[in-house]
Amino acid sequence: MIDRVTSPESPSRIDLSPYDAVVLVSFGGPEAAEEVVPFLENVTRGRGIPRERLVEVGEHYFGFGGRSPINDQCRALLAALRTGLAERGCSVPVYWGNRNWHPFLADTLAEIVADGHHRVLALTTSAYPSYSSCRQYRENLYDAVRNGTAGDLDVAVDRIRQYATHPGFVAASVDATTEALDRLDASAGVGPVRLVFVTHSIPTAMSDTSGPGDGGYLEWHQTVARAVAGEVGARRGTTYDHDLVFCSRSGPPSQPWLEPDVNDHLRGLAAAGAGGAVLVPIGFVSDHMEVVYDLDTEAVATAAEIGLPVARAATAGTHPAFVGALLDLLAERAAVARDEDVTPAAVPGGPVGRYVCPADCCPNLRDPARPALCQTAAHAAV
Ligand SMILES: CC1=C(CCC(=O)O)c2cc3nc(cc4[nH]c(cc5[nH]c(cc1n2)c(C)c5CCC(=O)O)c(CCC(=O)O)c4C)C(CCC(=O)O)=C3C
């Protein structure tokens, strides 16, 4: 199932034409204590997040000296992508821009154009469909092209398909889960060990409307969880029960978000006699704050309190299978732009992401008319 991943030993050449630049688009995070509050203001502007929640999340960042790990992880991925492209004979430059913190996407796109590039291929550090993880980044791209009062930038932007079901992303998670199981073995109790897949909770209204076909966010996660659990079991010659649970709930308590919360779930597993759990953060591509705080700090403390042995699996990060998948996805998108036939890789029976989203996919429920890029007509004003 995983053998379609490009082997780093025998790289095939990558042709990214017609694109002349690639941009890595991410969330952004603060890098110093004085940046925490302005960063949180950027993230939550107009989103109705209760003040208490903001204070609490600010404390998570201050607990790490005000520095989120996410930007360094983006720098590492950027370096891996540049190396990978160079190894595969491609000299297209790779830039990096964020939604919520420096380097801001708008500044990066202006720099790309100033450097003489006009056909840009975007990839996000978010692998799944949903408003937050797909459309919102496409809204950010639209705004960056609009370029405020300075006038539209002379640039066309496409993006790779949503990629969580790509065999390379799954392969990285299989390796990480196996490695975490090896670590857990020493401490596991007598009951069965459970694979607990974790992703970011989102409002149920956002989940219910996430494309493709309503409910894509959950369907995609369930597909990835099943594929990873199956492969890990096959590797270890056994089977594992698994669950999909959620972390980082935000928003007012009155608003329903996806459940169960990872901490509640661990309590339930301990009560049911589980021998241990591996936390597998399939919803995230790097060990950023949601992972190092919500899982490594909070969920691990919960597990200690109830005496449940746990190990946390690494995220894809710069795993060669993941970097290889991203390189293949870039090459695939360029081939699509050249009107060539492609065979998109995905886990068996799993959904394949879209190159261009329908205009009503993953709607913005607060501001339905807000324009976005990389979608069909209705709002695609650029
Ligand atoms: C689906 C999803 C992803 C995964 C896809 C992707 O990666 O995009 C993600 C990633 C991330 N979320 C992050 C941080 C935050 N998310 C917040 C708030 C929210 N996230 C939401 C969803 C998601 N978020 C939602 C629906 C909200 C409510 C407000 C709103 O509707 O926008 C808040 C506000 C405070 C709070 O937590 O309440 C913060 C600080 C960081 C940076 C970590 C770091 O600094 O290392 C990352 C990578």
Ligand SMILES: [Fe+2]
């Ligand atoms: Fe978030």
